[in-house]
Amino acid sequence: MNWAVAHRIAGIAAAQAHRDLGIDRTRYVPVHQALKTADLVGMAQPMPRLFGVYFSPADNGPAVLLNANLNIVTQRHTAAHELGHHQLRHRTAADDDLSPALRWGNGSWPDEEKIAEAFAAWFLxxxxxxxxxxxxxxxxxxxxxEHVYRLARELGTSYTGTVRHLQNLRLLDADRARQWTKISPAALRSFLAGGAALPSDAHVHVVTADSHLQQVHADVGDVLIVRGGGAYFVSLSKGLARWTDAAQATEPVEAAVVTEELSDPAVLEVSAPGQDEPVQLTVMRDSPRAGVHDVWPD
Structure with missing residues (x-):
């Protein structure tokens, strides 16, 4: 099976899963919550080599085991991949060396893995x-x-995976997609942060007037950058703090960082020129899951 066929099958299966699991297809997909809704037993624990494991009903499932050491973007993708195995009624599968960055499209993936991998993209x-x-x-x-990186932050997906999916959706041509996948996400983060130093695992979330009433799903250390001349934070809720490293930027930027104190959703208000009312958005902490799914936040 080639990847084009895998994507056709996965696209249909993902749309059916969205319908069956009550997923709002217009916004960020809560994949860990989807595992619960699908009646999958979920657990996450540190694993040195595995991304995740799907246990089929034939092997005392359905259940999913996720690697708690993965960052949130990779764990979300893995969770969607394992959900794909379940939705498509695959056999038990342990996903260890299936790195898209290393082996994408080289023909070495088994058919069920290709479909589950494609399902993850269409589902998220x-x-x-x-x-x-x-x-x-x-x-x-x-x-x-930079537009694709910002879209990836809205969707909770990887930059490279988002570039490839835009090509699948025919929103990006193959030549441009090939060029953009060669660009380092770290370089894009640095550019959006005005050249200020960022922790290696921190993401940058750009806030504009068009962010009004949107949700930002972020983890500790992530930075929120306000775009728009003269825009500034009206106030910062608990769990958000001024990003002091913004002083290193090549031009003045208004920025905040997510701290360990963020547990409940925080409302962020930004005053933007030309706006009668502050831009309001909700910042939600989305960290990698650990333990059993009964204690995972939705």
Whole structure:
């Protein structure tokens, strides 16, 4: 089976899963919550080599085991991959060396793994959510890799995976997708932060007037950058603090960092020129899950 066929099968299966699991296809997909809704027993624990494991009903499942050491983006993708195995009624599968960055498209993946991998992309990046995000970020047309990075932050996906999925959705041509996948996400983060130093695992979330009433899903250390001349934070809730390293930026930036104190969703208000009312958005902490799914936050 080639990847084109795998994506056709996965796209249909993901749309059916969205319907069956009550997923809002216009926004960020809560994949850990979807595992619960699908009646999968979920557990996450540190594992040195495995990304995740799916246990089929034939092997005392359905259940999913996730690596608690993964960052949130990789764990979300792995969770969606394992959910794909379940939705497509695959056999028990242990996913260890299936790194898209190393082996994408070289023909070495088993058919069920190809379909589950494609399912993860279609499940986490439904077309309506992609279009809504692109409309906010770039009037619907991604013309720079920074646009794709920002879309990935809205969807909770990897930069490279988002570039590839835009090609699948025919929103990005193959040549541009090939060029953009060669760009380092670290370089994009640095550019969006104005050249200020960032922790290696920190993401950058850009806030504009079009962010009004949106949700930002972030982890500790992530930075929120306000775009728009003269825009500033009206106030910072508990769990958000001024990002002092913003002073290193090549030009003045208004920025906040997510701290360990963020547990409940925090409302962030930004005063933007030309706006009668402050821009309001909700910052939600989305960290890698650990332990059993009964204690995972939704």
């Amino acid at each position: 990046m439904p077309r309506p959510a992609v279009l809504a995000g692109l409309d906010r970020i770039c009037q619907g047309q991604p013309t720079s890799p």
